[in-house]
Amino acid sequence: MDQTILIDENGKRTDGRSIDDLRDVKITIGVLKNADGSASIEFGKNKIIVAVYGPREVHPKHMALPDRCVLRCRYHMSPFSTDTRKNPAPSRREVEISKVMREALEPAIMLEDYPRAAIDVFVEVLQADGGSRCAGIAAASVALADAGVNMRDLVAACAAGKVNDKIVLDINDIEDKEGSADMPVAYLPNLEQITLLQLDGILTESQFNECVEKAIHGCKMVYEIQRKALIEKYFGNDLPEGEEKELEENKEN
Amino acid sequence: MSLSKKSPIVIEQLRKRQMFDLITNGKRLDGRSLEDIRDLQIEINIIKKADGSAKVRLGNSEVIAGVKVETGAPFEGLENKGALIVTAEVLPIASPYIEPGPPDEETIELARVVDRGIRESQMIDLDKLVLIPGKIVYVIFVDCSIINADGNLFDATSYAVVAALLSTQLPIFEIHDEKVVDTGKKQEPPIRTIPVSITSIRIGNNIIIDPTAEEEACMESRITITTNSKNEYTAIQKGSTGYFTLEQIKFTAQTARVKAETLRTRLKELIK
Numbered sequence: 001m002d003q004t005i006l007i008d009e010n011g012k013r014t015d016g017r018s019i020d021d022l023r024d025v026k027i028t029i030g031v032l033k034n035a036d037g038s039a040s041i042e043f044g045k046n047k048i049i050v051a052v053y054g055p056r057e058v059h060p061k062h063m064a065l066p067d068r069c070v071l072r073c074r075y076h077m078s079p080f081s082t083d084t085r086k087n088p089a090p091s092r093r094e095v096e097i098s099k100v101m102r103e104a105l106e107p108a109i110m111l112e113d114y115p116r117a118a119i120d121v122f123v124e125v126l127q128a129d130g131g132s133r134c135a136g137i138a139a140a141s142v143a144l145a146d147a148g149v150n151m152r153d154l155v156a157a158c159a160a161g162k163v164n165d166k167i168v169l170d171i172n173d174i175e176d177k178e179g180s181a182d183m184p185v186a187y188l189p190n191l192e193q194i195t196l197l198q199l200d201g202i203l204t205e206s207q208f209n210e211c212v213e214k215a216i217h218g219c220k221m222v223y224e225i226q227r228k229a230l231i232e233k234y235f236g237n238d239l240p241e242g243e244e245k246e247l248e249e250n251k252e253n
Numbered sequence: 254m255s256l257s258k259k260s261p262i263v264i265e266q267l268r269k270r271q272m273f274d275l276i277t278n279g280k281r282l283d284g285r286s287l288e289d290i291r292d293l294q295i296e297i298n299i300i301k302k303a304d305g306s307a308k309v310r311l312g313n314s315e316v317i318a319g320v321k322v323e324t325g326a327p328f329e330g331l332e333n334k335g336a337l338i339v340t341a342e343v344l345p346i347a348s349p350y351i352e353p354g355p356p357d358e359e360t361i362e363l364a365r366v367v368d369r370g371i372r373e374s375q376m377i378d379l380d381k382l383v384l385i386p387g388k389i390v391y392v393i394f395v396d397c398s399i400i401n402a403d404g405n406l407f408d409a410t411s412y413a414v415v416a417a418l419l420s421t422q423l424p425i426f427e428i429h430d431e432k433v434v435d436t437g438k439k440q441e442p443p444i445r446t447i448p449v450s451i452t453s454i455r456i457g458n459n460i461i462i463d464p465t466a467e468e469e470a471c472m473e474s475r476i477t478i479t480t481n482s483k484n485e486y487t488a489i490q491k492g493s494t495g496y497f498t499l500e501q502i503k504f505t506a507q508t509a510r511v512k513a514e515t516l517r518t519r520l521k522e523l524i525k
Contacts, residue, residue, distance in 0.1 A: 065259065072256040084329075092361050098255035099358045106257065106494040120254075177330070183489070193496035197476070199489035200373045208486045208506060212499065 004178050006163045013175070015044070019168040020214075022158070022221050027139065027229035029146050037147025039229075041139035044172055045129035050139040052147040054119035069114035073102035075136055077125040097133050104137050104157065104186035104196035110150040119149060130173035131159045134222075137186050137196065142226050146233070153188040154226050155195060158218030160185070160211045162201060167210045169218045181207075185215035189223045255358055257494065261350040262470040269471060276459045283312075283465065290463040290512060293412065297420035297523055305421025309413040312465060313403035318395055318413035320421045324384060324433045325392040335382025335391040339368035341410050347402040348466075366490045367397070367410045367450075370479035374448035374487040376418065381443045384428055391426070393418075393442075404465040407477045407490075411450035412520070418442060419523045446481040447520050448488075449513035453478075453505040455495060460505060462512060476502070478509035482517065 004014075011018055023044030032038035037052035058064040075097040079088050090098075101123065109119070121144065123136040134157035141155035161171040162181035171182050181201025187194055194216075203211055264272075272282055279287055291312030300306035305320035328336055341364035345353045356364070382391035395414050399406055422439035454464045454472035464472060473495030479488040486506065491497065497505070 063256065063258075065257070068257075070257050072254050074254040092365060095255070095358050095361045096365050099362055100490075100492070102255045102257065103492060103494050107496045111257070118256075188496065191496075192498060194491070194499060194502055195496045197489055197491040197497070197502065199486060200369055201487070202373070202375075202481065203486045205484070205486070205506075205510065209503065212502060216499065 004174070006175055006178060007166060007168075013163070013168065013172075015172060019166055022170050022218060023172065025222060025225045027142055027225060029142060029229055029233040035143075035147075037143045037145070037149070039139045039143040039146060041135050043129070043131060043135035043138070044170075045127060046125070046132050046135045047127040048132060048136050048139055049124050049126060050136065050143040051122045052119065052140070052143045052149070053122075054147070055114040055117035055149065056120075058116065058118040063118070064116045067115055068111040069109075070118040071102055071106055071109060071111060071121070072118055073098050073105065073121045073123070073140075075101050075123045075125070075133065077128060077132075081125050081128045100196055100198065101133060101137055101140070105140060105144070105155055107193060107195050108141060108151050108153050108155045108188055109144065110152060113150045119144070119147075128173070130171055130176040131184065133157070133196075134159050134184050134186070138222050138226060142229060145230055153190045154223060155186050156189055156219040156223035156226060157184065157186040157196065158215055158222050159183055160215035160218060162203060162207060162211070167207055167214055169214050181211070183211050183215055185212065185219060187216050187219035189220055260470045262466060264467060264470055268467075272468070272471060273457065276456055276461065281461065282467065287459060287461045288508060288512070290516070291465075293516065293519065295412065295416050295519065295523065297416055304424065305417045305419075307413050307416035307420055309409055309416060311405060311409040311412065311463070313401055314399070314406060314409040315401035316397055316399050316406070316409045316413040318397045318410070318417035320417050321394045321396070322421070322424055323392045323394070324389055324426055327383075327387065327390045332387040333383055334379040335377070335393065337372060337377055337379060337393045337395070339371055339395045339397070339414055340364050341367055341397040341399065343399040343402060343406070347399045351402070362490075362492065363406055363410065364397075366407055366477055366488070367414060369490070370411050370448055370450045370477070370488045371395075371414055371418075374446055374479060374481045376415070376444065376446055376448050378443035378445050384426060384433065389428070389433060391423070402466060404467070404469045405452050405463050407452045408450045408463065411448070411479070412516070415447060415449075415520055416523055419444065419447075419520065444524070446483070447517050448479050448481055449516045449520070450477055450479045451509035451512050452476065453508065454493075455497060455501060460501060460508075462508065476505050478506055480510055480513045484510050484513075
């Protein structure tokens, strides 16, 4: 492993970032006319579009829950999203990601506010570049907010990992394949709750602690971008009182 | 599509209440403390037709793992490595709540998490299992059948896979005139490390290890952490619809390292 030079002597990574840099993240809200809520995200070279439908009636009806809403989640990769064509049928990987994604989003949604209803979240990966589950979760949570679903917090997500024995933020495709550890994390920044945590690759105890903390730091950076996208969409230039100052302060930090 | 559903196991309110009260006082329904692992029994070589096999009982959870070794093409992108494939199936004989049919998302997650735990630890030195680089390699299948389900199938299945691999006698294949020939001889598989998986769940503000099915029905979140013989972390999967705080994650990670040691010693005894 680590045969390719993933971090050069100046501490720069394959895409020119330093170890603590996030890739460029761009979130656009309300991109689909028919959906109740939608968002598209560009996370490095990842291009993902998310649609939220609901709360709406559950079909088939026996799936409905008497005390809360059913959250349904589908993560899907388009056949053209990867280097070699991906079979459009859902793979076992996509089934697992759909599940962990739903579990990452559920704690943030006030499902008890919509008994007997369903909220559907469709995550379509148009172009994959490593870290697509994190980008998908970040976009899905913004799309849920766009649909007007009651939420406790936004869900931010970001991965950290180990490359050339260094803990780095936000692993890209090459680093995921050639590096030695990948740890995606989803985090509710205001409630300080971790709702997704996976790891593959080898980490010592101190590297593990550094890695989780770095990923959470990345989540907080993603959160600011999510929040800014929502503010721009719903308030445009007329920022609500206090927000303008806060945005400026965040920029300075 | 993944969807939220009711737990198939319904627990009486009184029993649930009793469980919560006990846990708050550091005890559990079956008399264990919060950090106790149930009795673990391992039998190996129980299936003579397989190249390696094991039956593991973790409390009332029972898993049989069988190893079959074949030759075949390597995985794409891993042309110079042997292939290791771990599967798991919860059989309909395992509990009244399981129906026959294609695997549901829980079973797919179980199989993938167990597979990841073994694969990422690099338990088997796959570099040594190549016959013709890029063309023909050893393909090791470890298939697991869960025959009785009573919680923590992640760990029970993982121990069964490790035990089955440790009991394996690898057939020696050779290449003659570009054809694979089974020499009829056997060798030990190239074992590098012994991965041990430890699963914890959160109920309220308490973390308990090795949950039973009843406890899992009351859990808010679950985390499975695998460590290798050097006490390094090699795979993690958080599951279920609740959260963990950073402190709780660090606690479960620390516990996984400590608890793995005794189990690793037990598994090591299988190597003669």
